[in-house]
Structure formats: C-alpha cells, structure tokens
Amino acid sequence: DTEVTQTPKHLVMGMTNKKSLKCEQHMGHRAMYWYKQKAKKPPELMFVYSYEKLSINESVPSRFSPECPNSSLLNLHLHALQPEDSALYLCASSQEGVYNEQFFGPGTRLTVL
C-alpha cells in the first residue's frame, strides 16, 4: 500500500464550527506533514510530526490543532476558522533517514463561510 488517504475530500464550514481533517498511511512512514495550499501557489508547510511527536510548527495560528494518535494517523482539528483559511489541505508522509521523499495525499478542499 503506497497511498496516503485523506478525508473528507471537501468540507464547508462556518466560522463558529469545529471540524477535523483526517490523514492515514500504511507505508510504515514515521514522519507526517500538514500543508496548506492556496490556488496557483506552492504548498506551505504547517506542521511536521516525527515518530508521533510534533517536531515543526511553522507559527500556525492556534485555531489549527494537529494530533498524531498513532504512527499511521494524522488529524488536523479546526476551530473558529476565518474565510482566508479556505484552501486545499494536503497531508504527506515520508521515511526517516537517508532522504525523505514525501508521498502526498489528494487533499481536502476546505471552504470557510
């Protein structure tokens, strides 16, 4: 299994809602990533988990809260988002060690009303 899966594919939420994005991989990768991508722009790194511990937080607002329950799962909890948070949210995973080629999921298209 060389796939990273993400659910849901699309999400529409109001600014007062609480929702979660989910990401799963079964490749035995010990590093997992959240990216935010606006239209026609490159992905922007948000968080990196390494061996289920948060290793990089790119100064992301606290309305985004990541969680790594186990080595295969990565969640992104959303609360009190702003319309400018509307974007494609991509999850990725990679091996630790020699090089870290990242495998990307298809993304969740988030719209904040």
Next chain:
Amino acid sequence: AQSVTQLDSQVPVFEEAPVELRCNYSSSVSVYLFWYVQYPNQGLQLLLKYLSGSTLVKGINGFEAEFNKSQTSFHLRKPSVHISDTAEYFCAVIPRDTNAGKSTFGDGTTLTVKP
C-alpha cells in the same frame, strides 16, 4: 537556507512539441532535488528525483531532468508532450543532512498543452 526559482510561471506549448521547465536553486548545504506534478484538484505526485550518481534522471510519463551542479539547475524536459500533461509542476529541494524536515518548493510552472 534554501530557495528555489522556477523561471517560467506559465509555459504554453502545442501537443507533440518538446518542452523544458526551468528550475534553479540556491543552498548553503547539499540538497536532494525533486519535481512534482499536480493535476487540478489533486495532490502532488512525484515525477522524478535526483539523489546522487548520474546527473540525468528519468521519471514517470516520459519526463527527464538534468542536474547541473555548477549552474545549480535542475531543468525538467519532455521530448513530446500530450494534452494530458497539462498541469502544475513544482520543483523542490530538501537538505541532505536532515531527517523529517522542510521541503522548499518553487512557485510552480503551469504547463498548458494545446491541440
């Protein structure tokens, strides 16, 4: 720190013509180099990567890229494009001396293949 410059934001080309998408990078440390493709409303898919060895690397879908250390470039080429190659292409670098760490992406090149 690293930076990646994709020299063309948009490249229009006719079907069956050759194409080159240009990527230059700057880094104070040795890096690995990658090209990703992103089709509309999808995630990123790895086209090819340069880790070491031969400077000409071949990837999926008939693409290839050449690493030029002296010019710090990693240009992507395809001898004959198809309509289905229309997509966004991203060049990226990762420092060799880190584990789970930060990729630096270029701003992307939109390849549009016309019939």
